Amino acid sequence: xxxxxxxxxxxxxAELGSLSAAARELxxxxxxxxxxxxxxxxxxxxxxxxxSTRKLTLTASGETYLARARQILDEVAxxxxxxxxxxxxxxxxxxxxxxxxxxxxxxxPLIVDFHRRHPGLTIDLILDDHLADLIEQGVDVAxxxxxxxSASLAARKLGSISRILVASxxxxxxxxxxxxxxxxxxxxxxxxxxxxxxxxxxxxxPEGPVTVDVRSSFRANNSxxxxxxxxxxxxxxxxxxxxxQDLLENGELVRVMEDYAYPxxxxxxxxxxxxxxxxxxxxxxxxxxxxxxxxxxxxxxxRFTEG
Numbered sequence: 001x002x003x004x005x006x007x008x009x010x011x012x013x014a015e016l017g018s019l020s021a022a023a024r025e026l027x028x029x030x031x032x033x034x035x036x037x038x039x040x041x042x043x044x045x046x047x048x049x050x051x052s053t054r055k056l057t058l059t060a061s062g063e064t065y066l067a068r069a070r071q072i073l074d075e076v077a078x079x080x081x082x083x084x085x086x087x088x089x090x091x092x093x094x095x096x097x098x099x100x101x102x103x104x105x106x107x108x109p110l111i112v113d114f115h116r117r118h119p120g121l122t123i124d125l126i127l128d129d130h131l132a133d134l135i136e137q138g139v140d141v142a143x144x145x146x147x148x149x150s151a152s153l154a155a156r157k158l159g160s161i162s163r164i165l166v167a168s169x170x171x172x173x174x175x176x177x178x179x180x181x182x183x184x185x186x187x188x189x190x191x192x193x194x195x196x197x198x199x200x201x202x203x204x205x206p207e208g209p210v211t212v213d214v215r216s217s218f219r220a221n222n223s224x225x226x227x228x229x230x231x232x233x234x235x236x237x238x239x240x241x242x243x244x245q246d247l248l249e250n251g252e253l254v255r256v257m258e259d260y261a262y263p264x265x266x267x268x269x270x271x272x273x274x275x276x277x278x279x280x281x282x283x284x285x286x287x288x289x290x291x292x293x294x295x296x297x298x299x300x301x302x303r304f305t306e307g
Contacts, residue, residue: 001040003040003043005036006037007040007072007073009022009028009033009036010036010037010040010048010066010069011066011069012025012026013049014049014062015135017056017136019033044061046059047061048061048062049062078276090118090120090279090283091280092120092121092122092280093121093123094140094141094281095123095124095137095140096123096124096140096141097125097126097132097134097137097141097142098126098142098143099127099129099143100128100129100222100223101227101240102223102267103143106292106295107288108125108127110287111123111125111284113291114283114284117287118283121280126139129222129223131144134270134271139272141272141284142270143158143267143268143269143288144267144268145161145240145267146265146266148268155269156268156269157266158268158269158285158300159266159298159299159300160265160266160267160299160301161240161241161264161265161266161267161298162240162241162264162297162298163239163240163241163261163264164238164239164258165178165184165203165236165237165239165260165262166236166237166253166254167230167233167235167253167254168230168231168232168252168253170233171234171235177254177256178256178257179257181210181212181260184212184236185212185214186215187214187215187236188218188235188236190217190229191218191219192226193219193221199213200214201238201262202262202263203262204260205260209263217235218235223239227243230244230253231252238262240265241298245296245297264299269285269288
């Protein structure tokens, strides 16, 4: 039995909670995965997994072994990464997750350019507004907007994005332009389907934060759909400035309530491992940082703008 291979297989089974899912990802048959786990348990003389027809769960020994196995695999990956760094060529696979709006409009072209510079990499780019489970889905780095869901995540703040209120000229001509939070409450509102504040939103105004009741007339789970709804005059809505800068410049959208805006939204690069960040991931993030200064409405973190 190849104990190192069995260890790596066990980790993915534990992370995915499924023998079949791990087998598909690793390119093995389910019996082969089962045999590796069984061989590992025989060698360790302890049960690592509780198996049932519904799910797999870790035993107490399995929990302990998983933590140490991850550490060992990280250390091996770090050693290999150090050796590979002696060559300037980046190799291997790189799985990236990014929000759909900013991802499609700005990040995807930058990642394509990164691949052109490093053709030895195989890149898998996932554009999705849902938060990926980095370990379960095998994501090497995720670009995330907003507050981080867990303080345990290893993350690097890249900058913050301005968010403003806009409407179409046609909507303003027909319904007027709101100037105060009270007036905004009387307008149709366009927003994300899973907006956490329900039918309320918080804006930053001249006197500080203010909470506004809104009447959502159109919801969607995609930034470009929301921008299109606003462009076609369905109401007033908050948008990330980078996604609509061109529409503001050509007059298809206008800013309303210029004295008010949403709180800025932070952009982070989030990693699956707090201790070890592969060179290919660091290289991608550095490449993005070098180009993000050109994105309108995105303010880089101070450490990326000095000098």
